[in-house]
Amino acid sequence: MIAAGIKVGGLEEGADGEKKKVVYDDKKKKAGRASKTQQKIDEEKALAEAAERARKQAEAAVAEAAEKERLAKEKAEAEAAAKAAKAEDSVDEDWEQAAASDEDVKDSWDADTDDEAQNKQQTKLPSRTKQQSGSESESESESESESEDEEQSQQRQAEAKRKEEAAKRREEAHQAALAARSADNLRSPICCILGHVDTGKTKLLDKIRQTNVQEGEAGGITQQIGATYFPVEAIKAKTAVVNQDGKFEFKVPGLLIIDTPGHESFSNLRSRGSSLCNIAILVVDIMHGLEPQTLESMRLLRDRKTPFIVALNKIDRLYGWKKIDNNGFRESLALQNKAVQNEFKNRLEQTKVAFAEQGFNSELFYENKSMAKYVSLVPTSAHTGEGIPDMLKLIIQLTQERMVGSLMYLSEVQATVLEVKAIEGFGMTIDVILTNGILREGDRIVLCGVEGAIKTNIRALLTPAPMRELRLKSAYVHNKEVKAALGVKISAPGLEGAIAGSRLLVVGPDDDEEELEDEVEADLASLFSRVSKSGRGVSVQASTLGSLEALLDFLKQCKIPVANVGIGPVYKRDVMQCGTMLEKSPDYAVMLCFDVKVDKEAQQYAEDQGIKIFTADIIYHLFDAFTKHMDELIEKKKEESKLLAVFPCVLAPVAVFNKTSPIVIGVDVVEGQLKLNTPLAAIKTNPTTGVKEIVSIGRVTSIERDHKQIPVCKKGQPSVAIKIEMGGHQPTYGRQLEEKDMLYSMISRASIDCLKEFYRKDVSNDEWQLIIKLKPLFDIH
Numbered sequence: 200m201i202a203a204g205i206k207v208g209g210l211e212e213g214a215d216g217e218k219k220k221v222v223y224d225d226k227k228k229k230a231g232r233a234s235k236t237q238q239k240i241d242e243e244k245a246l247a248e249a250a251e252r253a254r255k256q257a258e259a260a261v262a263e264a265a266e267k268e269r270l271a272k273e274k275a276e277a278e279a280a281a282k283a284a285k286a287e288d289s290v291d292e293d294w295e296q297a298a299a300s301d302e303d304v305k306d307s308w309d310a311d312t313d314d315e316a317q318n319k320q321q322t323k324l325p326s327r328t329k330q331q332s333g334s335e336s337e338s339e340s341e342s343e344s345e346s347e348d349e350e351q352s353q354q355r356q357a358e359a360k361r362k363e364e365a366a367k368r369r370e371e372a373h374q375a376a377l378a379a380r381s382a383d384n385l386r387s388p389i390c391c392i393l394g395h396v397d398t399g400k401t402k403l404l405d406k407i408r409q410t411n412v413q414e415g416e417a418g419g420i421t422q423q424i425g426a427t428y429f430p431v432e433a434i435k436a437k438t439a440v441v442n443q444d445g446k447f448e449f450k451v452p453g454l455l456i457i458d459t460p461g462h463e464s465f466s467n468l469r470s471r472g473s474s475l476c477n478i479a480i481l482v483v484d485i486m487h488g489l490e491p492q493t494l495e496s497m498r499l500l501r502d503r504k505t506p507f508i509v510a511l512n513k514i515d516r517l518y519g520w521k522k523i524d525n526n527g528f529r530e531s532l533a534l535q536n537k538a539v540q541n542e543f544k545n546r547l548e549q550t551k552v553a554f555a556e557q558g559f560n561s562e563l564f565y566e567n568k569s570m571a572k573y574v575s576l577v578p579t580s581a582h583t584g585e586g587i588p589d590m591l592k593l594i595i596q597l598t599q600e601r602m603v604g605s606l607m608y609l610s611e612v613q614a615t616v617l618e619v620k621a622i623e624g625f626g627m628t629i630d631v632i633l634t635n636g637i638l639r640e641g642d643r644i645v646l647c648g649v650e651g652a653i654k655t656n657i658r659a660l661l662t663p664a665p666m667r668e669l670r671l672k673s674a675y676v677h678n679k680e681v682k683a684a685l686g687v688k689i690s691a692p693g694l695e696g697a698i699a700g701s702r703l704l705v706v707g708p709d710d711d712e713e714e715l716e717d718e719v720e721a722d723l724a725s726l727f728s729r730v731s732k733s734g735r736g737v738s739v740q741a742s743t744l745g746s747l748e749a750l751l752d753f754l755k756q757c758k759i760p761v762a763n764v765g766i767g768p769v770y771k772r773d774v775m776q777c778g779t780m781l782e783k784s785p786d787y788a789v790m791l792c793f794d795v796k797v798d799k800e801a802q803q804y805a806e807d808q809g810i811k812i813f814t815a816d817i818i819y820h821l822f823d824a825f826t827k828h829m830d831e832l833i834e835k836k837k838e839e840s841k842l843l844a845v846f847p848c849v850l851a852p853v854a855v856f857n858k859t860s861p862i863v864i865g866v867d868v869v870e871g872q873l874k875l876n877t878p879l880a881a882i883k884t885n886p887t888t889g890v891k892e893i894v895s896i897g898r899v900t901s902i903e904r905d906h907k908q909i910p911v912c913k914k915g916q917p918s919v920a921i922k923i924e925m926g927g928h929q930p931t932y933g934r935q936l937e938e939k940d941m942l943y944s945m946i947s948r949a950s951i952d953c954l955k956e957f958y959r960k961d962v963s964n965d966e967w968q969l970i971i972k973l974k975p976l977f978d979i980h
């Protein structure tokens with residue numbers, strides 16, 4: 200993978216100021232293992248290593264065969280797909296091909312050549328295949344005796360069997376855990392808050408928590424790590440105003456709301472592309488409607504298939520709104536005067552239309568007859584607290600009625616790293632959201648790190664100390680064990696380089712640790728394998744696994760190819776890596792950095808080398824910056840290529856005013872269009888040799904009609920007088936040229952490519968036909 204240009208930056212700066220590289224390459228992994236072996240001079244380890252080598256050799260052979268087969272299949276599929284796509288292309292899109300099937304169009308910067316398409320297919324191959332092909336070349340250089348081979352092959356088989364059995368046991372345990380679930384034993388749903396900046400996400404969160412903090416932790420609301428837990432009693436109290444008859448039944452034990460609003464935390468709570476959040480609140484400012492980041496949030500929610508409700512926030516800003524603190528929305532609305540009610544209705548309708556434009560049906564929550572079909576809109580005010588009881592009730596209702604399957608308590612551990620932080624007294628720690636199961640002090644855990652899987656033992660399970668105990672020494676309480684769903688801080692040795700967004704697995708007594716390592720590494724490897732192996736593409740750098748995934752998804756949609764991928768701050772090394780593109784494909788010597796810092800030295804280096812670094816906290820801003828950069832480059836190239844572009848034309852001279860230096864003649868444009876600067880030629884046959892001769896006569900420097908300069912003369916328009924100039928010796932009418940000689944715009948392969956690249960919009964299909972006709976005259980194939 201290193202060879203493919205993939206890298207990962209450390210979350211923390213290494214001792215040498217440079218970040219470390221992830222080692223997914225078996226060679227390096229093995230080198231690491233070998234050095235350990237040497238240190239320990241352990242015979243058994245040496246044997247195991249040999250066995251490992253043999254296993255990889257054998258796997259490599261199998262993988263190579265499988266890869267070949269797969270590539271062939273994928274190539275065939277790609278060809279079929281390309282054919283189908285070709286058939287669908289409009290004439291306009293496929294203009295040159297439509298006119299001449301012998302031309303291979305290299306469309307725009309986002310299109311692939313066949314090679315690239317195939318290479319892209321290759322990048323989809325599981326990383327394991329790549330690791331194997333890496334080890335293959337290594338093992339090729341090593342010779343082993345036959346008996347060793349046999350022994351190793353046995354060891355390899357034994358190891359594979361061990362892993363297979365462990366995976367089977369894990370699957371059985373998983374099935375047993377699933378079977379033991381019950382609809383009567385639900386866990387607390389997990390909820391995230393997303394939305395555009397300044398819509399009131401933080402304020403809304405504060406408001407939900409605050410009422411209870413004021414009540415002095417009554418109802419048992421606990422501030423957790425990265426989340427707030429609301430036991431059902433607290434939610435009952437908070438929703439009482441909209442459940443006065445007590446008819447609404449609560450079936451979940453509570454609700455866990457993730458504290459950090461925004462994409463980042465949502466993106467990190469992922470598991471193989473789907474979300475670990477059961478439900479999300481998308482906050483929309485009722486006065487502003489859907490804003491760019493709202494759309495980005497919707498895209499994330501849709502991609503992760505996460506159900507959501509919409510908090511239509513800031514209703515108190517409707518002109519003339521009379522507040523009743525913490526009231527149910529319906530009652531509050533009923534108390535407003537007609538004008539306020541009308542304004543509300545108007546804004547509600549506008550919001551619904553905007554949602555419909557994005558492909559979502561939406562409905563005011565109490566008018567929503569089908570939660571499956573319509574997104575519920577809950578008007579709220581984070582200032583007055585109005586609508587918040589409705590919102591909480593709706594979340595509970597939606598989750599406990601529609602998500603029983605995913606909420607049934609599962610004994611098996613499901614946990615995700617939300618953040619990686621160094622904490623005084625604890626060193627590097629990870630904040631984890633435990634979705635299912637129980638974590639215990641001392642548990643052996645496996646998670647993703649920048650240098651491969653991290654395996655360690657939980658030293659401490661920390662939750663914040665209750666408010667009243669904050670005076671005490673530590674801000675944290677140590678727990679022997681914690682049960683889902685909750686947010687917990689884990690302190691453990693060796694957590695440096697842990698990656699936010701990673702899954703966290705617990706090694707059970709029946710599990711095989713290596714198998715679990717493979718599993719967490721696969722998450723990262725699958726993201727890293729999404730680079731374009733054509734070597735052409737931008738470099739991207741993101742802060743976490745989740746944001747990297749979101750960014751890669753987005754760039755894929757925008758058809759921006761990616762050549763390098765990294766996690767963590769940008770260091771000089773990353774810029775240097777990106778700089779390799781300066782030679783290959785300078786347009787792509789660009790780094791798109793999402794939510795990461797750029798080291799000073801790296802920035803300086805980039806400036807010196809002419810590498811663009813775009814940083815943004817909002818993904819689509821990166822797209823805008825990149826698109827602008829590309830447009831500028833195209834404009835620049837277009838300017839530079841002005842003289843190269845030759846529009847096709849055929850001219851019939853009607854008079855010769857000046858025979859040479861400069862030639863001045865009167866012409867009719869019989870085909871195409873004559874533009875200033877067009878180079879012209881006559882096609883003659885040498886009278887003695889009978890060989891065709893292309894007589895170049897210079898460029899058109901003036902076009903005049905009725906003594907007026909015009910920039911262009913099109914086919915069929917009245918005759919024009921043109922001046923043709925040439926540096927050096929210009930052919931002369933009456934000698935090399937005759938009046939009856941037709942004149943042709945002097946096209947070349949380069950001029951055709953230039954038209955295709957920059958002027959496709961300006962060339963009509965007829966003109967392309969003309970180019971096809973002119974090509975043989977100028978021996979262009």
Ligand SMILES: Nc1nc2c(ncn2[C@@H]2O[C@H](COP(=O)(O)OP(=O)(O)OP(=O)(O)O)[C@@H](O)[C@H]2O)c(=O)[nH]1
Nearest residue numbers: 395396397398399400401402512513516580581582
């Ligand atoms: N009138 C009114 N103002 C609100 C409401 N909710 C939030 N605001 C104000 O809107 C501004 C932004 O609120 P925040 O809670 O910081 O918004 P946010 O979505 O968390 O913003 P970012 O963290 O920047 O994404 C603040 O000035 C809030 O006081 C509301 O319901 N009514």
